[in-house]
Amino acid sequence: MTVPQPLTADFFDPACPSRALPIRGGEKWSWKIMRCLEAGPRRFSELKVPLRGITPKVLAESLRALERDGVLTRTAYDENPPRVEYELTPLGRSLFGPMDAACAWAREHLDHLLAAREAYEQSSERSDG
Known part of the structure; x- marks a missing residue:
């Protein structure tokens, strides 16, 4: 049996750190949110319907993280009552x-x-x- 070479401190390419990945395994809602937005923009209240079990806080945090990573955009409309929509970017669609x-x-x-x-x-x- 061949013994594998020892792992080195530079085993992972520093140009591709795992923390830079937009979809992380521990963030279970990201893919589901993206699938909900696949057909087009949605409001927060629309997203809560198929995402049974997600709390408003976790949904808001997940949307913010996806927006931060450039996966989706948040558009606030100057209306009364206020309206906000979330939409995938080309990066998100990729x-x-x-x-x-x-x-x-x-x-x-x-x-x-x-x-x-x-x-x-x-x-x-x-x-x-």
Whole structure:
């Protein structure tokens, strides 16, 4: 068996830090928000409907993070009552290809993933007991 080379401190390319990625694994709502905006601009209240379970605070934070990363724009209209719409940018739309690939992978491997999780949980319960 071949022993792999040790990992070095410069293993990851500094020009591509993971914190610069617009869609992070821990931000579970980002992809769902983007899918909601795929057909066109939406208001905050419209986004809450399909995103059952998201709190207004988390939705606002997620929208701000996506706006900060250039994935969407926020347009406030000078009306009474005030109206705000969120819309994907071309940069945001460019993420649909990678998102579709990740979703296809998940569909293809979901059974294996769930089986691995179940086996891990059963193994963990046996070793904890």
